[in-house]
Amino acid sequence: MSKYLKNLITDDLKKRLDGVSDLLVVDIAGLEANKNVELRKQFRQKGIKMLMVKSSLARRATEGTALAPAFEGAQGSATVVWGSEDVVALAKEITKYAEDKAFAPFAPKGGVMGGSKLSAEDVKKVSTWPSRGEQLSLLVGQILSPGANLVAQLLGPGAKLASQVKKKSEEEEG
Template identity: 60%
Template sequence: MSKLVKNMITNELKSRWDGVTDALLVDVASLEANDTVALRRQLREKNIHLLVVKNSLARRAAEGTTLSPAFDGTAGTTAVVWGAEDIVSLAKEVTKLSSNKEFEKFTAKGGVMDGTKISPEEVKQVSKWPSRTEQLSILMGQILSPGATLSGQMLAGGANLASQIKQISEKEDAAE
C-alpha cells in the first residue's frame, strides 16, 4: 500500500473517530459473510458502528487520542466498535451478541474506556454495570427520596389531626 493511500485511510479514520473516547476491539474474522451482515445490521439499529481496520493504520489514526491505548499490542484481524449511549451500553450489546448462538465466534478482544485499556474480562464486568440511563434514574431516586419522606412526614401529622377531628364529629353525630 502506498504512503499516499495510507495517509488517506489514516485521515479518514481520524475523522470517523473524532470525539470518540470509548471503543471496543472485537474479532469478526471467523464469522461467515451472511452472519457479518446480520451483525452489522443489528449494531446499526443500536447506533453502534463497526469497522474492520488494519492494526498499523488504526495505531497511526489513534495516535495522540484517548483511543490510542486500545491498539497497543494488538495482533491479528481487529474490528473496532464504537457508539451507543455510553461504554456500558456498548459492552452490554457486544456481550449479548457474543452469547448469541448465531454470533458465538464474535468476541471482545478488549478496548479503551476513558483513555485506559481494558481486557476482554473487564469488558464483561463493564457490561454488568448500570447504563447511563439507569444511573440517572438511580440518582434521581436518591435525590427525590428525602423530599418525599419529609413531605410524607409533614402531611402525616395533619392527616392524623384531621382523622381525629372526623372521629370526634362522628361520635357527636352518633350521640345526637
C-alpha cells in the first residue's frame, strides 16, 4: 500500500472517529459473510458503528488522542465498534452477541474507556454495570425517596385523624 493511500485512509479514519471518546475492539475473524452482514445490520439499527481497519493505520489515526490505548500492541486487522447510548450499553450489546452461538467467532478483544485501555475481561465487567438510563433512574429514585417518605408520614396520621372526625360526626348525626 502506498504512503499516499495510507495517509488517505488515516485521514478518513480520523474524521470518522472525531468526537468519539470510547470504543471497543472486537474479533470477527472467521465470521461467515452472511452473519457479518446480519450483525452489521443489527448494529446499525441500534446506532452502533462497526469498521474493520488495519491496526497500524488505526494506531496512526488515533495517535495523541484518548483512543490511542486501544491499539497499543495490536497487530493485524482490528474491528472497531463505537456508538450507542454510552460505553456500558455498547459493552452490553457486544457481550450479548459474543455469547450468541449464531455469531460464534465474534468476541470482544478490548477497547478504551475514558482514555484507559480495556482488556476483553474488562469489557465483560463493564457490561454488568448499570447503563446511563439505569443510573439516572436510580439517582432520581434516591432523590425522590426522602420526599415520598415525608409525605407518607405526614398523610398517615392526618388520614387517621380525618377518619376519626368523620366517624364522630356521623355518630352525632345518627
